[in-house]
Amino acid sequence: xxxxxxEIQLIAxxxxxxxxxxxxxxxxxxxxxxxxxxxHSILPGIVLxxxxxxxxxxxxxxxxxxxxxxxxxxLVEKIQQTKLVKEDTAIGLVFPALFSIGVILIAKFANDVxxxxxxxxxxxxxxxxxxxxxxxxxxxxxxxxxxxxxxxxVTILLLLAFFKELKLxxxxxxxxxxxxxxxxxxxxxxxxxxxVTTVGAFDAVGAILVVALxxxxxxSAYLLTTDLKKMIALAATFxxxxxxxxxxxxxxxxxxxxGSMTTMLGIVFLAVYLFAPSKGLIAVLYREKQxxxxxxxxxxxxHLKNHSEENERHVNHLNEHINWQxxxxxxxxxxxxxNNMIRIDNNIVSLTKKGETFTSKAIxxxxxxxxxLIEDMKDDFFLFRG
Amino acid sequence: xxxxxxxxDDLTVAYNYKPVxxxxxxxxxxxxLMAIVGPNGAGKSTLIKSILGILKPIAGSVTIFxxxxxxxxxxxxxxxxxxxxxxDFPTTALDxxxxxxxGSLGWIKRPGANEKKRALEALEKVGMLSFKSRQxxxxxxxxxxxxxxxxxxxxxxxxxxxxxxxxxxxxTTEVAIINILKELxxxxxxxxxxxxxxxxxxEYFDWVTFLNVKKIATGPVKDIxxxxxxxxxxxINYKVSIQK
Numbered sequence: 001x002x003x004x005x006x007e008i009q010l011i012a013x014x015x016x017x018x019x020x021x022x023x024x025x026x027x028x029x030x031x032x033x034x035x036x037x038x039x040h041s042i043l044p045g046i047v048l049x050x051x052x053x054x055x056x057x058x059x060x061x062x063x064x065x066x067x068x069x070x071x072x073x074x075l076v077e078k079i080q081q082t083k084l085v086k087e088d089t090a091i092g093l094v095f096p097a098l099f100s101i102g103v104i105l106i107a108k109f110a111n112d113v114x115x116x117x118x119x120x121x122x123x124x125x126x127x128x129x130x131x132x133x134x135x136x137x138x139x140x141x142x143x144x145x146x147x148x149x150x151x152x153x154v155t156i157l158l159l160l161a162f163f164k165e166l167k168l169x170x171x172x173x174x175x176x177x178x179x180x181x182x183x184x185x186x187x188x189x190x191x192x193x194x195x196v197t198t199v200g201a202f203d204a205v206g207a208i209l210v211v212a213l214x215x216x217x218x219x220s221a222y223l224l225t226t227d228l229k230k231m232i233a234l235a236a237t238f239x240x241x242x243x244x245x246x247x248x249x250x251x252x253x254x255x256x257x258x259g260s261m262t263t264m265l266g267i268v269f270l271a272v273y274l275f276a277p278s279k280g281l282i283a284v285l286y287r288e289k290q291x292x293x294x295x296x297x298x299x300x301x302x303h304l305k306n307h308s309e310e311n312e313r314h315v316n317h318l319n320e321h322i323n324w325q326x327x328x329x330x331x332x333x334x335x336x337x338x339n340n341m342i343r344i345d346n347n348i349v350s351l352t353k354k355g356e357t358f359t360s361k362a363i364x365x366x367x368x369x370x371x372x373l374i375e376d377m378k379d380d381f382f383l384f385r386g
Numbered sequence: 387x388x389x390x391x392x393x394x395d396d397l398t399v400a401y402n403y404k405p406v407x408x409x410x411x412x413x414x415x416x417x418x419l420m421a422i423v424g425p426n427g428a429g430k431s432t433l434i435k436s437i438l439g440i441l442k443p444i445a446g447s448v449t450i451f452x453x454x455x456x457x458x459x460x461x462x463x464x465x466x467x468x469x470x471x472x473x474d475f476p477t478t479a480l481d482x483x484x485x486x487x488x489g490s491l492g493w494i495k496r497p498g499a500n501e502k503k504r505a506l507e508a509l510e511k512v513g514m515l516s517f518k519s520r521q522x523x524x525x526x527x528x529x530x531x532x533x534x535x536x537x538x539x540x541x542x543x544x545x546x547x548x549x550x551x552x553x554x555x556x557x558t559t560e561v562a563i564i565n566i567l568k569e570l571x572x573x574x575x576x577x578x579x580x581x582x583x584x585x586x587x588x589e590y591f592d593w594v595t596f597l598n599v600k601k602i603a604t605g606p607v608k609d610i611x612x613x614x615x616x617x618x619x620x621x622i623n624y625k626v627s628i629q630k
Contacts, residue, residue: 028475083402161494168485172471175537178438178464179489180456226476226521 004129009247011128011145012261015201016213016239018152021159022194023214024232027222028170033088034191035214037076037095038069039198039207043102045069046199051109057133057143062199069195070188072098123206125247125257131203144203151200155193159232166190167228205258213239216265220272223279238268296324296332298366301341301359304351315347389451391416391545391576392437397446399429399436406432408600410446414578416544418593419571421581421607425620428598430580431467434547438464450545460489463543465534467550473523479533480518483508486540508536513562528559535563545576552583564590587611 026035045068049061072094079090128144140146159166165186169176173183194214201210221234246261253260274281303322304313311317319329333349336342341355351359392414399407407429414420422430435441437448439455450458463486486508487501509515512532517525525533531551538546546567552560567577567590581587587594587607594611596602596619603615 028472030472164488164491164496165493167477168488171475171477171482172466172485174435174440174466174470175464175485177440178459178462180459181488181493222476226478228476231476 005247005251007129007142007145008125008257009244011142011148011204012125012243012247012257013240014145014148014152015204015210016217016243016261017236018148018155018197019201019210019213020217020235020239021155021232022190022197023218024221024228024235025166025170025190026194026214027218028228032215032219033091034073034076035194035198036211037072037091038191038195039202039210040095041072041098041102042066042069042195042199042202043099043207044105045102046202047102047105047109062147062196065199066192066195068098069198070191073188073191123202123204123209123258125204128204147200148204151197155197158189158193162186162189163229205261209258209262212262212265216262216269217242220269223272223276238265242268293331293335296328297335297341298359298362300329300332300336301351301355302363304342304349305356305359310348313349315344315349318349389416390414391418391451392578393449393452394433394437395447395449397433397436397443397448399432399441399443405599407436407443410597410601412595412601412604414576414595415593416451416576417571417574419567419577419579419591420593420595421579421587421591422595422597423581423584423587423619424597424602428619430597431549433597434464434549434578434580438462438547460541461544463538463541463546465538465546465548465551468527468531468534468553470549473525473530475522477522478518479514479520479522479525479529480505480509482522482533483536483540486537489541504540504542505536508540509533511539512536512566526556528555531555531559531563535566539566543575546570546578548577548579550580550582552581584616 023035026032042065045065046061048068049058049064052064053060055061075094076087076090079085079093080087085093129142131143133140133143133146165176165181168179169181169183169186176183176186197214198207198210201213205213217235217238218231220238221231224234225231242264243261246264247257249255249264250257250260272280275283277283299322300318307313315333318324318333319326322329324332333342336355337344339354340352341358342349343352344350390413392412394410394412397407397410397412398405406427410433412433422433424430432441436443437450437455448455450461455462480502483505484497484501487497487504491497491501506515506518509518512535514529514532514536517529522530522533531554535548535551538548548567551563555563567579570577571592579591581591588611591607593605594607595604596610596615598619598621602619603610
């Protein structure tokens with residue numbers, strides 16, 4: 001691995017972490033689409049910043065561009081507050097307008113500088129190691145690395161300082177207000193971080209793919225954990241994994257690095273979406289199937305409990321009595337037998353002691369919904385889990 | 387004779403120019419357990435949110451023990467409506483209760499062992515200690531309401547505002563909650579509850595405010611909880627058969 005390759009992966013990884021942190025909060029605040037809006041509307045900010053500073057490396061350019069991102073959020077909220085259009089419509093109105101202004105500005109006035117639309121949209125990671133910063137003749141490393149390094153450092157400091165406030169205002173803005181933690185300040189703080197990160201990442205992955213880095217890792221992490229700290233850590237891990245594996249895929253396929261990284265993000269999300277232990281699609285379907293079977297089982301046991309007369313409990317007539325198909329009656333009967341809940345004497349089914357206790361307990365729970373009654377059964381039965 | 391815990395003067399709140407609360411004057415004496423009743427859209431939640439500074443009124447003022455709310459935050463605890471938060475948020479019951487301690491910590495400072503101890507005590511008080519590590523979406527509606535109550539208890543305030551704490555909870559939880567509210571009153575705290583079930587007002591509360599955009603009446607339940615005020619508030623000829 002050459003040092004350029006190492007630097008590219010390092011930049012991509014730092015971008016991924018810097019995106020995962022604000023991304024987690026955006027996902028939890030149901031504001032994922034705002035990152036899309038920000039990523040587009042920073043374009044006029046970058047162009048204006050370039051006109052003012054005449055220097056693509058100026059930190060003022062980053063701040064100005066980030067300010068356009070925050071302006072987007074303000075505009076979306078103002079339009080939405082009129083109640084004449086909904087939030088998603090407001091987003092769809094604001095960012096194309098700002099973005100198109102940026103496109104016109106570039107085409108009209110910036111044709112001769114390194115500010116072409118392709119680079120803005122897709123970024124070019126492969127070139128980042130060549131754009132280096134020198135101080136007194138000493139090589140300080142690639143510009144993109146320094147930029148994203150500083151942004152990530154500040155983001156982490158802010159996260160450590162205001163984690164509790166961000167968590168509270170994301171979960172319960174009303175309580176945050178009444179306790180004196182202004183949700184508005186936190187909201188715009190978060191939007192500023194998201195905007196600065198987007199601008200900082202744009203050199204590396206472009207304005208569009210940064211959305212994937214903000215949303216996909218956080219969305220994947222959300223399906224895997226019930227702890228906010230772990231969610232942030234997991235999102236960062238997924239981001240870094242996709243960045244590095246995406247780089248090598250691009251290397252072997254000779255394809256776009258940013259494109260491969262984003263594809264990896266999609267694959268990671270798909271895998272988590274399918275296989276996450278409790279919230280994944282397969283787990284959910286499995287649980288639903290189990291719950292259905294358990295409902296049948298309880299229905300069956302309840303029938304036995306309610307009927308003492310033998311003709312209601314004959315093995316061959318069960319399906320007629322509860323109006324089930326033969327296959328289902330057979331499955332349920334076998335399940336009950338296997339769990340020692342019933343016994344069969346002369347083709348007459350009756351509850352065992354275990355079956356009796358189980359049925360009464362389940363009924364008590366279903367009637368009262370008192371969790372205490374069923375705590376010990378939750379380990380064995382999907383039906384009684386939330 | 388008694389101290390005034392909350393004083394509301396000429397409070398008017400409007401959404402898009404439509405007044406939701408109109409010129410409310412209200413004094414809540416210290417140590418009462420008060421219900422705010424009124425029909426849907428009467429401005430009950432709005433009144434609480436305005437007192438707590440969550441909504442900005444277009445006119446009027448609010449004082450808590452004679453001072454503006456901003457300087458009295460630590461004396462006030464708030465239980466919002468259960469539906470106002472996302473229960474799928476990745477956090478545990480204990481963590482939600484810990485949020486009640488954030489006010490006394492202020493900005494940046496993180497909760498430590500002392501805050502955790504207080505949160506655990508509050509969880510025990512509402513009978514939810516064994517659920518402390520449970521993810522909040524895995525709790526029943528009544529349990530979620532108890533978590534909210536524990537979060538308010540942990541604030542160790544002098545005044546508690548609760549927005550429909552009995553909504554969607556089972557009978558056991560309702561009894562558990564009202565017992566805790568009565569304990570709070572016994573300890574000299576002031577408790578203000580937005581309440582829907584008129585039948586239980588005389589049994590649960592000792593003070594009541596009738597509200598329907600304007601204040602209709604406020605005072606001790608035994609003096610003013612009658613058909614006349616109910617009719618004035620709900621607009622129809624109201625006859626409740628209340629077992630006193």
